[in-house]
Amino acid sequence: MGARSQLWSIAKMSVTGGVIGVTISDRYVTVVAIKGHSMHPTMTATDSALRGDIVLAEKACLDQYKFSRGDVILFKCPSNHKEVFVKRLIGLPGEWIQLPASSEIIKVPQGHCWVEGDNAARSWDSRSFGPLCTRNMWRLAVNSSKNWHQVVLNNLASFLEYVHFISL
Template sequence: MARAWATAWPYVKGGITGGVFGVTFADWCASITSVGGASMYPTFDAQQANWALVSKRCLKHFDVSRGDVVLFRSPKNHREVVVKRLIALPGDWIQIPEKEEIRQIPQGHCWLEGDNAGVSLDSRHYGPVPLGLLQGRVTHLVWPPNRISRVERKMPEGRIMPKGSF
C-alpha cells in the first residue's frame, strides 16, 4: 500500500497544484464561458452554442469602457450570470427612448443593455447596475470555429452624454 501511494503521490501533487493554479488563473486573469440567448444577437448567435473568452484583469480597477461587452451577476437573481453591453459609466447621462427620459448614472453604477433591445431584460427594466456585480469583460468569441473573432465595442448613437462633456 505504501509503495502504491509513493508511486501515485507525484501525480496527485501535480493534479492538486494544477487545479489550484487553474482556479486562481480563472478567478484573476481569464476564463472561457458559455454565452447565449437572443438578447445579444447579432454579437452572439442564439441558435448556436457560443463560448467566449472573459478577461478578469479589468476588475481590479473597474477598467471598463463604454461599448464593452461585460459578464455580470444579475441584480434580480444573484445566481444568474448575464452578458450585456456597457452603455454608460458613473456620472454619464443617458436618454432612455422607451420612456423618453434622461437619467444620470449614479456613482458606483453602470448602464447595461442587450444588443437586441426587443427581447433584452437589462438596465431599461431594472435600472443602473452596481459595478461590484461585474465579473469580467468579454473580449473574444472562441466557439463556434467559423465565428472566432474579437468582440467589437459598439455604442448606440446620440443617447449618451459622457460625464464632463457639457
Template sequence: MQPTLNPGDGDSNDLVLADKWSIKLYRYRRGDVVLLRSPEKPGTMLVKRLLALEGDWVTVPGRMDVEKIPKGHCWVEGDNPDTSTDSRSRYGAVPLALIEGRVPFILWPPSRAGWVPSHLPPGRLLVKNDDALRDPSRFGAM
C-alpha cells in the same frame, strides 16, 4: 448578447475571454461587453454591453424617458432589445461593483475567434459625464 455572441439559431456557444484585470484597474469604457453579477440573482452571471457610466444621460426607448446615471452605477444592455433583460427593460442603473470582467475576445469556435467589437447604439447616450465636466453650462448646471 445575440447577435454579438452566439449568433444564429442558438446551436453554437461562443467561449469568451473574461478579462478581470481591466475592471480592477478601471480600464473599461462605454461600448465594452462586460461580465456582471445579476442585480436580482447574485449567483447568476450576465453578459451585457456597458452603455453609460455615472453622470451620463441615456434615453430609454419605449418610455421616452431620459435617465441620469447615479454615482457608483452604470447602464448595461443586451444587443438584442426584444429579448434582453437589462437596464432598459428591468434593472435600471446597476452598481458598478457588480461588474466582474470585460469580454474582449471570442476564443471558440475557431471560425468566430476574434475581438469583440466595442460600440454604442446610435442616439442612446445623450451626454457623457466628461462632456458635462468640460462645459457644465451647456447642460443647465450652475
C-alpha cells in the same frame, strides 16, 4: 508498487492542475459560454457550450481599466448573484441616457452604469432592473468566438506575458 506510484503521481498532477486552474479563473481570466439570446447577433448561444459562442473574460484589469461605452462586460445579476450576465456598457456614472422606445431621459447615478443586451426584444438588462451597481461588474470580455480552442490559443501568449509581468 509501480501502479500505486503512477496513480499517486496522476492524483498529485490533477490536484495541482485543478488548483492552478481555479486560481487563474478566479484572479485573472476565465472562459464563459454564452447562454440566452440577449447578445444576439453579436454573440450566439446554442444548446451546447462547445458549439455556441464563448467569451474570454479578464478580471485582473478591472481596478485600472477605464471603461467606455460599447465595452462588453460580465456582471453578477442584481437579483441572483450566482448568475452571470453578458451585456454591453451603454452609460457610465453621471451620464444621461435616453431610454429606448421612450422619450424619458435619466441620469446614471455615481457608482452605477447602464447595460443593455444587443437584442433588445430578448434582453433582461438595465431597462428592466435599472442602473447596475459597478460593484457587480465581474469581468471585461476581451474576446469572443464560436471556437473555444481559438479563444484560448489566441490569448494564451498575451496572458502568459501579463502573468510574468505582474510576478516581477
